[in-house]
Amino acid sequence: MTTERKRTYIWEFPVRLTHWVNFFVIIFLSVTGLYIGGPFIHPTSDQSFTMGWMRFIHLVAGYTLLMMVIIRVYWAFAGNKYANWRVFLPLTGRQRHDLGDATKYYLFVSKKPPYAAGHTMCAGIAYFALFLLFLFQIFSGFALFSYNSPGLVHEILGGWLTSLMNIQAIRFWHHLVMYFIWVIALVHVYLAVWLDSVEGNGLMGSIFGGYKFITGKEWE
Amino acid sequence: MGEASGSIYDSLRKKGVSRRDFMKFCSLMAATLALPVGGAAKIAEALEKAQKPTLVWLEFQDCAGNTESFLRASDPTVAQIVLDLLSVNYHETIMAPAGKQAEKSLADTVKNQKGKYLVVVEGAIPLKDGGVYCTVGGRAAIDIAREVCGNALATIAMGACAWDGGIPAAAPNPTGAVGVKDAVKGITLINLPGCPANVVNLTGTVVHYLTFGSLPLTDSMGRPLFAYGRRIHDDCERRAHYDAGRYVREWGDEGHRKGWCLYQMGCKGPETFKNCPAQRWNQGTSWPVEAGHGCIGCASPHFWDTMTPFYKRLENVPGFGVEATADKFGAGLAAATAAGLIVHRIARAAKKKSSEEEGK
Incomplete structure (x- = not known):
């Protein structure tokens, strides 16, 4: 491994912002969503407003997630090459090659870590899947909300889904997809910590400050 | 089963319904239809003049539950009002004639009052194998529905089965049952789903027609908004x-x-x-x-x-036995992922150790 490392700005502010806001929003949405699906707090006071607050937080967090998705989609076109939409899909031969390399390393077939300045191709595909899951959660969430509060905004944001799926199926998948997001989050943290330890390029720090320490030979 | 003669109000007075009870009924209807102030008076005015509309009631793949709902008016006065609003010429469950005589009264209505009578359909209509799974007097339900609904002024699909097939159409739907909206196209149709539908909404629909000369406004699924507009x-x-x-x-x-x-x-x-x-x-x-x-x-x-399971918030995850709820499945998935990552971490440590030993 070369020792010559250059401090390089990889993750621009909008990327880091959406990452950390999503981090908190997913936690809030999961806890309140689990409560809404199966209330686990049992107030007895006639002054309580538990479900009311849970739904309020869930809806505010839902709108926040929608805003983060909009910002990130915009940045996929306006941001630097590490944030560009092309990094999420194996479009080039180089990308497909990297997909094979990264997969082999994760499965212990190869011993060469997938040095990447931005995302590895595996990560890119995982985040694209995550993006689709977010979209589904947003549309299905607003579809459920449209029953509560019929109107044009909710119709556009997800009410249209009720003509394609029955409302209970929407509720079921909205619930189940949360767990799929957890799976991606768990694997994401695990692989990030691992790659940070073997590549030593400040990967874990980069999501806070935006900089990685790279040699210039990384796949980009 | 009366002849269509005299106004509805006259007929009610003859049966001993007081003016007060009549006005109470008009108020109930105005409230049901969510009419503005003055709605009750408008209904009363209309019913004082209106002739009883002729109605035939068809039963196909049903349990007569909507008929029960129709007849289950516990207050005698209101029951009279409901039944006297309509001149019911054919209703298998409650009519006196049977066999050929009964079928004749249906055929006569269709022939003599073409385009003027109302039809209530109760029950689903099977289409599979030429409609052989439901026949009345040797005729398939679909043939009867096409003829009777096709010549009617308007059709009211009463109950879940007549709306979208209901219970007969539940998976795996062995008889290919559908509701009226899918069985007979191009007719004036209003749907009153429910298992059963509420008789007040049937009366409301008829009163709306008698008062305003049109059927009530409906939603995208053909259900009147006055009854199905609020959650x-x-x-x-x-x-x-x-x-x-x-x-x-x-x-x-x-x-x-x-x-x-x-x-x-x-x-x-x-x-x-x-x-x-x-x-x-x-x-x-x-x-x-x-x-x-x-x-x-x-x-x-x-x-x-x-909407099943009726006593749980969510359906079960298919393919994982009857008790695999979304939460059990999801928690299992997350736990399996965590376990997989732990195994992966151990494998990494073992691999590192073995390569260090190789390097010695």
């Missing part, structure tokens, strides 16, 4: 308990005895649109949620398939 959850008397977080968690527990929200017991009020909380049943005596049982969503599309 049960939003008009529920237990709604405050829902917002507060006070739920029945087990039948007969403290919350159930105190009348708390039935959400956790699988109540489908949050996804069902009907006027049950306002209209109630059996002349406004009670309705399921008031009686301590959750809504089963019987006015929702394909409710037997989509």
